[in-house]
Amino acid sequence: MDPKTKYSLGQYYFGILSLFVIGSGFLELLFFFTGGEFSYGILNIPPAVIRGTVIASMGIFMLTGASKLKSIDGLALVTLACIMLWVFSVNDLFEVLTNSILPAEEAEGWFNSLNGFLSTYSGPYHPCVVLLPFTLPIFLYIRCYKEDLRVFE
Amino acid sequence: MHKLKLTPEERWDYLDKLAEEVVTLKPRRLSLKDAIGDLTIRPLTGIPIALGILFSVWMFFSTFAGFFTDGFMVPLFDEHYLPWIQDIFPKEPSWLYALLVGTPGADNCFEAFGVLTTGLFVPFGVVLWAIIPLYLSVALLEDIGYLPRLAVLVDNILHRIGLHGFAIVPTILSFGCNIPGVTAARILETKKERFMMMTILAIFIPCGAQLGIMEETIAGEYGNWLMFAIIGYLLLGYFVVGWILNKILPGRSPEILIDIPPYQRPIWKNLTMKTWIRVKCFLVHAVPFVILGSLLVNILYIVGIENGNLTLVSFEEGDRSIMGRLSIALEPILAGWFGVPKETILPLVTAFLRKDLAVAQLSAIPMSMYQLFTSVVLISIYFPCIATFAVLWKELGFRGLLKSIAILIISTFTFGGLLHGLWMLMGVA
Numbered sequence: 001m002d003p004k005t006k007y008s009l010g011q012y013y014f015g016i017l018s019l020f021v022i023g024s025g026f027l028e029l030l031f032f033f034t035g036g037e038f039s040y041g042i043l044n045i046p047p048a049v050i051r052g053t054v055i056a057s058m059g060i061f062m063l064t065g066a067s068k069l070k071s072i073d074g075l076a077l078v079t080l081a082c083i084m085l086w087v088f089s090v091n092d093l094f095e096v097l098t099n100s101i102l103p104a105e106e107a108e109g110w111f112n113s114l115n116g117f118l119s120t121y122s123g124p125y126h127p128c129v130v131l132l133p134f135t136l137p138i139f140l141y142i143r144c145y146k147e148d149l150r151v152f153e
Numbered sequence: 154m155h156k157l158k159l160t161p162e163e164r165w166d167y168l169d170k171l172a173e174e175v176v177t178l179k180p181r182r183l184s185l186k187d188a189i190g191d192l193t194i195r196p197l198t199g200i201p202i203a204l205g206i207l208f209s210v211w212m213f214f215s216t217f218a219g220f221f222t223d224g225f226m227v228p229l230f231d232e233h234y235l236p237w238i239q240d241i242f243p244k245e246p247s248w249l250y251a252l253l254v255g256t257p258g259a260d261n262c263f264e265a266f267g268v269l270t271t272g273l274f275v276p277f278g279v280v281l282w283a284i285i286p287l288y289l290s291v292a293l294l295e296d297i298g299y300l301p302r303l304a305v306l307v308d309n310i311l312h313r314i315g316l317h318g319f320a321i322v323p324t325i326l327s328f329g330c331n332i333p334g335v336t337a338a339r340i341l342e343t344k345k346e347r348f349m350m351m352t353i354l355a356i357f358i359p360c361g362a363q364l365g366i367m368e369e370t371i372a373g374e375y376g377n378w379l380m381f382a383i384i385g386y387l388l389l390g391y392f393v394v395g396w397i398l399n400k401i402l403p404g405r406s407p408e409i410l411i412d413i414p415p416y417q418r419p420i421w422k423n424l425t426m427k428t429w430i431r432v433k434c435f436l437v438h439a440v441p442f443v444i445l446g447s448l449l450v451n452i453l454y455i456v457g458i459e460n461g462n463l464t465l466v467s468f469e470e471g472d473r474s475i476m477g478r479l480s481i482a483l484e485p486i487l488a489g490w491f492g493v494p495k496e497t498i499l500p501l502v503t504a505f506l507r508k509d510l511a512v513a514q515l516s517a518i519p520m521s522m523y524q525l526f527t528s529v530v531l532i533s534i535y536f537p538c539i540a541t542f543a544v545l546w547k548e549l550g551f552r553g554l555l556k557s558i559a560i561l562i563i564s565t566f567t568f569g570g571l572l573h574g575l576w577m578l579m580g581v582a
Binding site for chain 2: 035049050051053057073075079083084088094095142146
């Protein structure tokens with residue numbers, strides 16, 4: 001794919017993705033102040049003030065970066081937003097992993113049963129984990145940005 | 154050998170000429186790493202990133218510490234080790250039993266108060282699993298090159314209280330556990346900075362365990378805003394007392410001058426080695442102090458004063474012990490100056506060992522939301538936990554510790570009294 005098409009697609013793609021990121025961040029903040037929570041399928045949006053603020057900020061970074069993706073500054077903003085979402089996702093997955101190893105509160109023994117272990121992975125997950133696979137296309141842009149960006153100079 | 158006698162100016166001129174001859178400068182193309190590096194230093198983008206990174210460190214710390222402490226150490230110590238050690242000691246309670254094993258019939262290592270029970274449980278069952286993720290996180294942030302950027306980002310704010318940007322490292326660590334925070338204050342350059350840092354950390358920064366319990370008990374009952382209001386008040390104290398100490402303490406607070414390295418991939422071997430060196434330092438230097446501290450507290454529980462002579466008292470006669478008498482003596486201050494129920498004394502005594510447990514105990518005492526606010530602030534600031542106290546002693550020396558305690562007492566009366574005054578003005582006290 002030629003760089004011009006690739007980066008135009010990227011602008012739309014990360015622009016749309018950023019709206020989901022901003023939305024989930026603001027919902028977390030909203031739930032923090034109103035006391036609600038949202039769960040649907042494998043998605044769970046809990047109330048959280050710091051996390052919500054950071055995720056909403058990352059969404060804004062991603063949106064700003066997507067609008068000027070053809071420059072190194074724009075690409076850096078989108079990359080940074082993706083990295084922060086990965087950091088949160090890894091933390092969430094680590095929490096799921098530790099929960100899956102330990103037995104339920106009233107259960108006997110040191111470790112979880114096989115059923116209990118597997119059922120922990122059925123979700124629901126935080127929006128960062130759900131959005132994680134959708135941020136991976138950034139690698140297509142990071143891999144050869146040096147050559148690609150020269151086209152726009 | 155011929156020596157050139159040049160003035161400093163001539164040397165610089167000579168170096169400039171030499172550089173012009175051998176160095177060719179080309180227009181610099183910003184790499185992605187450079188661009189990301191710039192974004193993490195600019196306040197507009199850097200502050201949300203810093204908030205996210207620090208929050209992630211806290212998430213990792215709470216998950217890791219919760220997994221090992223609640224998942225393995227608590228059952229190991231309470232269900233296996235404690236019954237075993239209670240069995241092997243003579244059944245009849247004696248002073249040796251009271252010192253080493255603690256309260257007869259205790260069913261958990263938190264409340265046993267013995268050197269071989271609580272004294273071992275606190276460092277090996279709790280603190281160790283808190284410091285490993287924190288040290289690992291700091292080593293990772295150091296190795297990838299984020300920590301110097303964070304130091305630059307917060308330098309302006311911390312300079313107002315006489316500290317420089319690197320003071321953020323002990324502060325972050327303290328939000329996990331005060332012990333690594335206090336030991337990390339060694340990185341500060343001057344004695345004044347180290348003393349200030351250690352003192353305000355020990356007084357005003359609540360540890361991760363305490364924050365976790367606050368979230369469950371206080372936020373659960375009154376909402377998250379109360380928890381954030383308490384943390385906000387403590388942070389206000391951190392800056393106000395830091396500012397005052399900077400004005401009154403002799404010594405200097407030098408400017409920060411650091412080289413900001415480019416972002417780079419961390420090397421796993423370096424991370425594990427750095428973490429191990431710091432953990433080893435905790436095990437070798439801090440643990441003996443923690444155990445010694447437990448011993449001292451235990452002595453205060455089993456020794457009483459009768460007619461000017463020291464006597465041994467049993468746990469059933471706790472009111473006659475030095476600690477018991479101290480509790481009774483403090484009751485009027487608690488009710489009069491701070492406006493909290495006199496029953497708060499029990500959590501305050503517990504807080505000397507575990508602040509999180511003390512906050513949990515508060516939720517069982519009937520009191521208004523305003524009294525709860527004051528009580529939690531008091532538990533946070535009135536004294537560091539025993540482990541932090543022991544490490545403070547080691548780091549500051551006896552004289553430094555006494556000075557720190559004096560500041561702590563003044564801060565407790567001021568900040569606790571101010572809250573009571575505020576509630577009185579509002580007509581809710």
